[in-house]
Amino acid sequence: MQGRDFIGIGAAVMAALVLPSAAIAQSAAAKATVDRAKAAGVVGEQADGFLGFVTDAADPAIRSAVAEINAGRAQVYREAAARTGVSPEAAGAAAYVQVVQTKLRPGEFYKPAGGGWQRK
Secondary structure, three states: OOHHHHHHHHHHHHHHHHOOOOOOOOOHHHHHHHHHHHHOOOEEEEOOOOEEEOOOOOOHHHHHHHHHHHHHHHHHHHHHHHHHOOOHHHHHHHHHHHHHHHHOOOOOEEEOOOOOOEEO
16 A cells, blocks of 8 residues: 555545544443543554454453444444545554554553554
């Protein structure tokens, strides 16, 4: 994938995330639950643009919140992919690089492509 294409995909994902017309299925409660789980090192960001579990210690409420947010992200990636002519997987990877990585806070976990969990 060329750099320009990657930027275009990232721009499409970012637009979908910030435009009010984008229907992102994510409640404030799910976001708060995931934010706490990220701070506790239970949940992290993955190179595919989705949340993942750093540990198996996640309770059902955390698992439900992660599923809700991942479903919303999947929708955004499908929409971005349709606009840019790439796969939803490529849109998710672009979102990770251009959106998610920039929002990682110190102490949070992330999982680069082909690697294990790392702490920022």
